[in-house]
Amino acid sequence: MAVSAVRCGRLPITPFFHHHRHPLLLSSGKDYSLRRRRLNNRGSKRLIFSARYSQAQDPFSSRRLQDTLETLPKLVEDIVQTSINTGPRGALRLAQGIQAFLGVGSEWLADVSKSTNSSVGLPTQLQLGLLSPLYLRRLFERMGATYIKLGQFIASAPTLFPPEYVQEFQNCFDRAPAVPFEHIQKILREELGRPIDSVYEYVDSTPIASASIAQVHGARLRGSHEDVVIKVLKPGIEDVLVADLNFVYVVARILEFLNPEFSRTSLQVGIVKDIRESMLEEVDFYKEAANIESFRRYLEAMGLTQQATAPKVYQYCSTQRVLTMQRLYGVPLTDLDSITSLVSNPESSLITALNVWFGSLLACESFHADVHAGNLWLLRDGRIGFLDFGIVGRISPKTWAAMEVFLASIATEEYESMASALIEMGATNKDIDAEAFARDLEKIFLSIQDLDTEIVVATARETTTKATAVSANLVVDERQMNALFLDVVRVSESYGLRFPREFALLMKQLLYFDRYTRLLAPSLNMLQDQRISIVSNRRSKYGDGVN
Numbered sequence: 001m002a003v004s005a006v007r008c009g010r011l012p013i014t015p016f017f018h019h020h021r022h023p024l025l026l027s028s029g030k031d032y033s034l035r036r037r038r039l040n041n042r043g044s045k046r047l048i049f050s051a052r053y054s055q056a057q058d059p060f061s062s063r064r065l066q067d068t069l070e071t072l073p074k075l076v077e078d079i080v081q082t083s084i085n086t087g088p089r090g091a092l093r094l095a096q097g098i099q100a101f102l103g104v105g106s107e108w109l110a111d112v113s114k115s116t117n118s119s120v121g122l123p124t125q126l127q128l129g130l131l132s133p134l135y136l137r138r139l140f141e142r143m144g145a146t147y148i149k150l151g152q153f154i155a156s157a158p159t160l161f162p163p164e165y166v167q168e169f170q171n172c173f174d175r176a177p178a179v180p181f182e183h184i185q186k187i188l189r190e191e192l193g194r195p196i197d198s199v200y201e202y203v204d205s206t207p208i209a210s211a212s213i214a215q216v217h218g219a220r221l222r223g224s225h226e227d228v229v230i231k232v233l234k235p236g237i238e239d240v241l242v243a244d245l246n247f248v249y250v251v252a253r254i255l256e257f258l259n260p261e262f263s264r265t266s267l268q269v270g271i272v273k274d275i276r277e278s279m280l281e282e283v284d285f286y287k288e289a290a291n292i293e294s295f296r297r298y299l300e301a302m303g304l305t306q307q308a309t310a311p312k313v314y315q316y317c318s319t320q321r322v323l324t325m326q327r328l329y330g331v332p333l334t335d336l337d338s339i340t341s342l343v344s345n346p347e348s349s350l351i352t353a354l355n356v357w358f359g360s361l362l363a364c365e366s367f368h369a370d371v372h373a374g375n376l377w378l379l380r381d382g383r384i385g386f387l388d389f390g391i392v393g394r395i396s397p398k399t400w401a402a403m404e405v406f407l408a409s410i411a412t413e414e415y416e417s418m419a420s421a422l423i424e425m426g427a428t429n430k431d432i433d434a435e436a437f438a439r440d441l442e443k444i445f446l447s448i449q450d451l452d453t454e455i456v457v458a459t460a461r462e463t464t465t466k467a468t469a470v471s472a473n474l475v476v477d478e479r480q481m482n483a484l485f486l487d488v489v490r491v492s493e494s495y496g497l498r499f500p501r502e503f504a505l506l507m508k509q510l511l512y513f514d515r516y517t518r519l520l521a522p523s524l525n526m527l528q529d530q531r532i533s534i535v536s537n538r539r540s541k542y543g544d545g546v547n
């Protein structure tokens with residue numbers, strides 16, 4: 001089926017939240033586009049929810065204050081112990097931190113002086129100083145590895161952080177200056193325990209990529225002459241991580257001390273533990289290698305190796321700090337021009353990628369939780385390539401079953417089942433008024449009509465019949481869609497629900513996929529298309545499911 005779409009100022013897009021109240025079916029062959037812009041002021045036009053927000057107890061009531069003071073000695077002891085563990089690397093990191101702080105501080109001052117020259121007052125962004133989402137994000141980028149990951153974690157955890165921060169941190173990019181090649185060579189020699197040229201015919205001195213944690217170089221294996229890439233952990237990164245994670249831990253402890261409500265919002269146990277674990281996993285390439293291998297086993301077991309692949313890992317030249325893997329050749333799935341030169345039907349490549357990924361949610365021990373544009377490729381041989389298994393998630397069948405109902409309910413606009421699916425997923429010990437919850441969810445989705453919307457008309461030609469069907473979709477832009485999702489989370493939380501991290505990881509992933517869909521298959525509705533099996537029918541066939 002050939003698909004083309006009318007561009008309406010932006011890229012032709014199809015919504016993930018397809019709103020079927022609005023489809024506009026037109027007579028065949030006639031392209032039509034309509035742009036609809038309505039007042040879009042979500043800040044002032046807040047929805048009124050019937051939920052009761054639980055009143056946090058005053059943290060400084062006399063009883064509470066007494067309790068809090070009793071925990072002070074433990075806090076001081078913890079902080080002292082953590083500082084001792086951090087050692088001299090703490091001082092070095094502090095110096096780097098001050099440098100980053102001064103850098104972003106001077107950017108802020110420059111912006112303030114520009115604003116004070118204008119007649120309009122100081123924007124809120126500037127009033128908040130370095131704590132505003134924008135400057136904090138810039139500060140994090142300058143602070144490197146831990147903070148960039150922390151920033152990306154904030155972006156992927158709308159259940160835990162304020163929406164303005166979640167949105168701003170979606171722009172938190174992980175690029176870092178390359179480490180000189182001599183340092184990389186030294187690490188390779190030490191890790192391999194033998195001369196580099198006994199393992200590789202050559203290693204390209206110019207890196208393919210350099211991020212905060214690792215650097216990637218192209219190479220060729222001696223003997224088999226296979227093309228590989230070597231991912232090398234940057235020198236000293238573990239020290240930086242230990243110092244930073246300890247610092248984050250201390251901050252969390254202090255926050256918890258000042259406001260014990262934090263412990264209930266799982267800041268302490270949840271966030272810090274999660275960041276600590278997932279970051280420490282990312283600096284252990286044995287873990288990444290194991291994730292890749294498990295994904296390859298899944299492809300093998302499901303007979304999907306003709307459709308998709310992940311790079312083969314060469315164990316004999318991989319260690320905790322060096323990962324040697326098969327070099328894949330292809331283009332990122334978002335590079336439309338290159339993709340159309342490789343395949344005639346980008347839509348079917350996208351459908352394959354979606355099916356393989358959805359299939360892995362339960363059939364594989366872990367799912368790839370970071371399939372952003374750079375990590376999902378269309379290979380020269382037409383297969384889909386999955387890269388970078390540093391961040392993975394694990395989902396229980398119970399959560400996924402509820403997630404399936406939730407996704408289906410978005411498509412069918414059944415708010416009762418949406419409410420019960422969310423209740424099923426979110427941990428709570430309260431009794432929830434499911435009906436009121438469903439009504440509040442409905443309000444959110446009805447509010448989609450207040451968004452800056454656009455109708456995209458797609459013509460889809462059935463190649464066999466040559467008939468042309470024209471359909472239209474109401475679309476919302478990505479940020480607004482995030483806002484919509486955040487509204488769902490916020491109203492759910494107002495009913496006392498707390499979602500597991502995997503819920504946020506899944507939603508983030510769906511938003512990435514939505515972006516690919518808009519680009520490659522504008523008339524495809526990911527949640528409704530029969531060719532995409534979101535509802536896992538393969539679950540029982542491969543025994544490695546997680547419980």
Ligand SMILES: Nc1ncnc2c1ncn2[C@@H]1O[C@H](COP(=O)(O)OP(=O)(O)OP(=O)(O)O)[C@@H](O)[C@H]1O
Nearest residue numbers: 174208209211214216229311326327328374388390
């Ligand atoms: N097997 C491979 N074949 C070809 N290129 C690769 C391969 N693995 C990595 N690369 C290249 O190196 C880049 C960075 O690799 P990878 O994503 O694994 O590292 P990272 O440090 O985790 O980066 P990020 O977190 O930004 O994705 C990829 O975007 C890709 O261009």
